[in-house]
Amino acid sequence: MINKLLLLNKKKIEKKVKKGKIKTLDYGHHKKDLSLYVHIPFCDLICPYCDFNKYANVDHMIVDFTSALSAEIKSVSEKFKNYSIKSIFFGGGTPSYLDEYSLNNIYEQINSSYDIDPKVEFSIEVNPTDLNEKKLKLYESIGVNRISLGGQSFEDEILIKLGRNHNSKDLETSLNILQDSYIKNINLDLIFGVPDQTIEHWKKTLDKFLSYSLPHLSAYCLTFEPKTKYFRDLKLNKIISPPENLLVKMFNYNTKTLPKSNYEQYEISNWAQKSFKSKHNLRYWQMKNYRGFGPGASSHVEGTRTKNIRSLKSYIKVLMKEEITEDSFIQETNKNTFEDTMSEYIMLNLRLSDGISHQKFFQRFGYRFEVRFENIISELKKASLFETNDKYSKLTNNGKLVSDEISRKLLQEIN
Ligand code: SF4
Incomplete structure (x- = not known):
């Protein structure tokens, strides 16, 4: 019955496409x-x-x-x-x-x-x-x-x-x-x-x-x-x-x-x-999905980070078995907490020339970056390490030289 309904629905959509009423034949199977x-x-x-x-x-x-x-x-x-x-x-x-x-x-x-x-x-x-x-x-x-x-x-x-x-x-x-x-x-x-x-x-x-x-x-x-x-x-x-x-x-x-x-x-x-x-x-750097293969490879899929077995010998041994499950070759699994995700987001985006978009940060975390980190930002600006406008916060050239320390300072505020 469900299949029949889907088929009818598909035919209706195809008719509309032919008449130019809608543009694509996308039935929602977006990858x-x-x-x-x-x-x-x-x-x-x-x-x-x-x-x-x-x-x-x-x-x-x-x-x-x-x-x-x-x-x-x-x-x-x-x-x-x-x-x-x-x-x-x-x-x-x-x-x-x-x-x-x-x-x-x-x-x-x-x-x-x-x-x-x-x-x-x-x-x-x-x-x-x-x-x-x-x-x-x-x-x-x-x-x-x-x-x-x-x-x-x-x-x-x-x-x-x-x-x-x-x-x-x-x-x-x-x-x-x-x-x-x-x-x-x-x-x-x-x-x-x-x-x-x-x-x-x-x-x-x-x-x-x-x-x-x-x-x-x-x-x-x-x-x-x-x-x-x-x-x-x-x-x-x-x-x-x-x-x-x-x-x-x-x-x-x-x-x-x-x-x-x-x-x-x-x-x-x-x-x-x-x-x-x-x-x-x-x-x-934009924290998108990736799957890593091989010994010690990391993956980040839908907010979960995993790491494969690091030793080449053990990796081969486990994967040469007849029955393979992901658990057998994954050594570490970490589901990111809200704080982990925010820390990573700041650390990675500060490395990019566009820096941190205030709008994207707010949409993702529900905080205004420039308000949440106001004190540190003003300290960094005084030292000419950071620049902000109403849309972005980013490192200056001098700031890029000490990006790791700046990230650490901001992350201390979160944790
Ligand atoms: S040891 Fe191998 S992986 Fe490391 S830097 Fe040299 S060539 Fe590259």
Whole structure:
């Protein structure tokens, strides 16, 4: 009976569409948006500053990892059948370290399990030594339309300090290979604030970047993360952290130079020319839904954050079993409270050039941001770290240099 009614209703709608009374044949089956992150944890060498979940010298695990990853991708696909995939990001580790066969298998599993939007942004992280014409052809053939190149520096001295497995010539060769590709959406990752790096080193690297006219730059300030070799070396005085005033000079060189070549600082570390902002990363910062696959990968779906098992060995073991449930490979689940969501919203939006929209904040949390945080805002404004108008509150250039401390101050007020 219900089916009959639905059919009658459908026919009525179709008639109205034919007569031009309504425009679409949308029966309310609108799909939600989702991004996919795929974590490939293999690296050729371990860089001393890196705190990602990565492994070197375990090539014998690649085949099993690929099967485990495919099993995870397939196992949750039913749950996401009403979602449309807006962006896919292969990150790591080093996704370009994977051979063509493994990469193709993973892609095929995604393609056969999810509804991918034809306008999807599909990115892959690539290390300069891995790139060659054959790999590039594969990326193009599976629909990759954005490449993020882990260049880090054009100075050999700095690349050695960073423990990278490439030199500046490798980086330039890979950029030349990319220039012949029809993938035009290319990001270069660069690092400043490396021990012993001078302002001249950084200026040369940034100027070299500009000579390639790439549409996107991620310029990260090096941080000394616990559990890294750099952190231990710092504690033992084997390396020295660059002085604050040098970091300010480097950051200011970016903010002075890049806008002249039409780059917009749409996030503290990210610069893009018109229409080349990373859709995938924007979705993280805007707290949209994403599902992460692979060991240690995080997900954020409908207000719940989860984290997969971090150990590569355990991840493979659990996913090679016949019966797989999400509980078996998810290590942490946190349903965000109202306060968690507000804290995250502030922290992430302050990193964006638009800052916090007063209207959106009010709609989401029922508070006026500029009133709720009035005292701190006035303190920060006096110190020239914050600016507000009737629509937005955002960090000034000086504020961007201490964004973490500012976020912490605001979050203390919430908790
Ligand atoms: S290549 Fe990237 S992921 Fe691998 S160790 Fe170096 S920084 Fe970390």
